[in-house]
Amino acid sequence: MVNSWWEVQVLCDPALEDTVFWRFETFGGHGTASQRRTHFRQIQAYFPQDEFELLDLAALALRIKQDAICSQLAIPQTTWRLIDEEDWSKSWKDHWSPQEIGDRLIINPAWMDKPEGSDRLILQLDPGAAFGTGTHPTTQLCLESLEMRVDSDTPDVTVADIGCGSGILSIAALLLGAKHAYAVDLDALAVRATQENAALNGFTAPQIEVQQGSLDTLMKTLEKPVDGILCNILAEVIVDLIPQLSEIAHPQSWGILSGILLEQSKLVADTLEQHGWVVATLWRRKEWCCLNIRRS
Ligand SMILES: C[S@@+](CC[C@H](N)C(=O)[O-])C[C@H]1O[C@@H](n2cnc3c(N)ncnc32)[C@H](O)[C@@H]1O
Incomplete structure (x- = not known):
């Protein structure tokens, strides 16, 4: 402790x-x-x-x-x-305040009143000791990409969130209309934060399942491939995960990968191509980028 x-x-x-x-x-x-x-x-x-x-x-x-x-x-x-x-x-x-992200979400610190009169989806968050307040460009890029992938017209979407941190991406996916989120993180504090934040937003198992671990944990426990893979870690870690990413995917699955510095994007894209994925779009903010990928 x-x-x-x-x-x-x-x-x-x-x-x-x-x-x-x-x-x-x-x-x-x-x-x-x-x-x-x-x-x-x-x-x-x-x-x-x-x-x-x-x-x-x-x-x-x-x-x-x-x-x-x-x-x-x-x-x-x-x-x-x-x-x-x-x-x-x-x-x-003391340093954190509500933040609008993309067109549909607002991240609201859990200890503040919910914003009134907003037509945005309110994501209540208390990251505690975990990463993911929505202030980092990579988290924002992932959330903006998620908005384009998940909505009420795609109600049965399932997502895997590798390196869930505070749970922000899983919770956003569920708020946007996904059916299930499977979240993993190596850090026990992140697992706890994700469970607590999910509950704050009204999501509990089986809608969201949170485990301590990584891609290999999902490979062992998922019963079916997921539609979307969210992964905002660092390029070095993502490159190591790519060879097995397709183990949790089906032919139409998509992915949102960030935590990648612009100069590392080629290495990540090349590794993806070698393992049956293509980069559909690359979004950039400051020195960071976010790759939206699909199966080739
Ligand atoms: C940059 S944070 C992202 C948090 C959140 N998903 C977001 O987008 O803001 C990366 C998280 O990945 C976790 N992590 C690092 N390496 C990992 C790995 N190999 N497998 C699973 N989680 C990992 C860290 O503990 C950390 O919580």
């Missing part, structure tokens, strides 16, 4: 924002959020104290500094402090 967290805060040039998000994610940060300041960005993430030594944080700060130097940007200021569980949840909640 985690009792204390490192709150790591980076003040940097806006152009470094995506890189810092990516560094936080690869280091295992939770609840990453950013705010605009007049001439710079303030980005923070939280790291469980029992898993991170001061040396790890120093290494993270050094990497971020090197990233800035390589991009010829001002040297960022990285600071950290130890906070307890209660302060942690409050601290990052």
Whole structure:
């Protein structure tokens, strides 16, 4: 059980924002959020104290500094402090507000009143320690792609959500009209967050089934192939998963893959092609992209 967290805060040039998000994610940060300041960005993430030594944080700060130097940007200021569980949840909640995404969704922090008078689907979310507040470009790209794939005209859609984090993509799929979501994540905190968030939105098993694990878990437990595969992890991880992706797909299945930096998209697309998939569209936001794929 985690009792204390490192709150790591980076003040940097806006152009470094995506890189810092990516560094936080690869280091295992939770609840990453950013705010605009007049001439710079303030980005923070939280790291469980029992898993991170001061040396790890120093290494993270050094990497971020090197990233800035390589991009010829001002040297960022990285600071950290130890906070307890209660302060942690409050601290990052202070930085988060309702957010409209695409044409049909609004992500509403669970501790705030539901927005009134909106004709959007309201996705209630409390990510807790898991990734996926909807503020990251990759999550937004996945949600916008999902809107184009799932609606009330496609009522029997089933989706697999690999690396579900807070559960945001599975829940969005169900709100948009999908029939079943099968969510997996290696992180036990993400499994718990997904179950709790699903319940907040009125979804429980069997409509949503959440397990700790990855693609191999789904391969063992799914009774039928799914119509859609959602996977917002990192390119390196996605490339490793691709060879077995078709094990949970049928000939008409589609996929939405993100967490991929633009310069990594060719590697991912080539690997997809080698394994019977094609990239139908590539959506881009900042340095990130999202591949909408189908079987070839
Ligand atoms: C970038 S977050 C995405 C969360 C959410 N789906 C979203 O779109 O915002 C990636 C998640 O993938 C999980 N993850 C990383 N590698 C994984 C793997 N090989 N299999 C399953 N989950 C993985 C992480 O624990 C993390 O929760």
